Amino acid sequence: MKVLFAAPAHYWQPWAPHLRASCPEMELAREGDPAGFDALIYAPGYPEGGQALDFRPFTRARLVQSLWAGVERIVANSTLTQPLCRMVDPGLAEGMADYCTGWALRAHLGMDHYAQDGVWRHDQTPPLARDRNVVVLGMGELGRAVATALAGLGFRVTGWSQSGRPHPGIEVLAGPALPKVLARAEILVSLLPDTTGTRDLLNAARLALLPRGATIINAGRGTLIDEAALISALDQGQVGHAVLDVFRTEPLPPEHPFWAHPGITVTPHVAAETRPATASPVVAENLRRAMRGAPLLHVVDRARGY
Known part of the structure; x- marks a missing residue:
């Protein structure tokens, strides 16, 4: 499966090793033809420059997996039609x-x-x-x-x-x-x-x-x-x-x-942070579920906003 890591640049170094270890069958990339990706791992702030990501070209994507627990900055994006899952990290x-x-x-x-x-x-x-x-x-x-x-x-x-x-x-x-x-x-x-x-x-x-x-x-x-x-x-x-x-x-x-x-x-928004080591297995499980058409974990109800 080919997955786009659609997150700010500073996320790459701490996240990539844990994601690859949790899901070795995944081809994780930071760029490429949108139509070629099976899923996105996403965090607000991507792409750089302040503009919202246009999800429409990702015609093959079966999942947008948020790296954040809060999804209010994602659900408002009218171009998002793929299933969106929030992060539930132990x-x-x-x-x-x-x-x-x-x-x-x-x-x-x-x-x-x-x-x-x-x-x-x-x-x-x-x-x-x-x-x-x-x-x-x-x-x-x-x-x-x-x-x-x-x-x-x-x-x-x-x-x-x-x-x-x-x-x-x-x-x-x-x-x-x-x-x-x-x-x-x-x-x-x-x-x-x-x-x-x-x-x-x-x-x-x-x-x-x-x-x-x-x-x-x-x-x-x-x-x-x-x-x-x-x-x-x-x-x-x-x-x-x-x-x-x-x-x-x-x-x-x-x-x-x-x-x-x-x-x-x-306190400067430090109460809880998504940790790559504990969150990556959650991402891996959802990627595998998406690829085999199984029910996804923690799907966002967009009408409710979470």
Whole structure:
């Protein structure tokens, strides 16, 4: 099978050896006649120059395999008619669980309360994890991994998704229950994708539903939070702290008010990264399925956007 590696140039060196090792029967190329490729391995930013890739010449392609978990920058391409599959990487899920549990524990234990300034602050004892309510918005692959990790630490975890699809050991509530879920979220972890239904989901009205002083950890998409509403909620003490890893504009501009706000911790989109070593076997499996006409893994529903 002939596969086009349609990703920015800096992806090639870390990805190519792992992809070839996972799928030795593949002929992996960075260029060639579009009509000669059986599949594409794709990441936004290809081709260079800012223009969107025209998928129409790839008349033989049976699969467009995204290297990203988020596909909002791909599904909007009207030239894409081939099956599109998002990346579900075990390493990415592990990384997201590490990030979210780390920041959740920091909030839960009040680690930032103990300034190293000679003052003996013996006035606050955190509850046990089993007495702390944590809510995970978005119960896809990443959300389920995070919810499971947090529950394993003893937190009282509630998941929320539009469908309410159950997950073992976790109470998962569906769309209309969002106000109820937010009302219990002492720590709120947001892992929702960017869709028309999730943009500005956390607006002023919904932020007001949180327990006063709640912590928000957003590692989903920057469009989920109304930025002005978040700053207002922080200034009023309704939200105690926000850890933000994703933003509407990335890199986050130096002049953006998030950088200077004492209630916000900015991390530079590092919560979870697709790792070539763990993701390449997933790509290989989908390539083989495409070639034999078998059902593909993690096919994107373009109407839903994920």
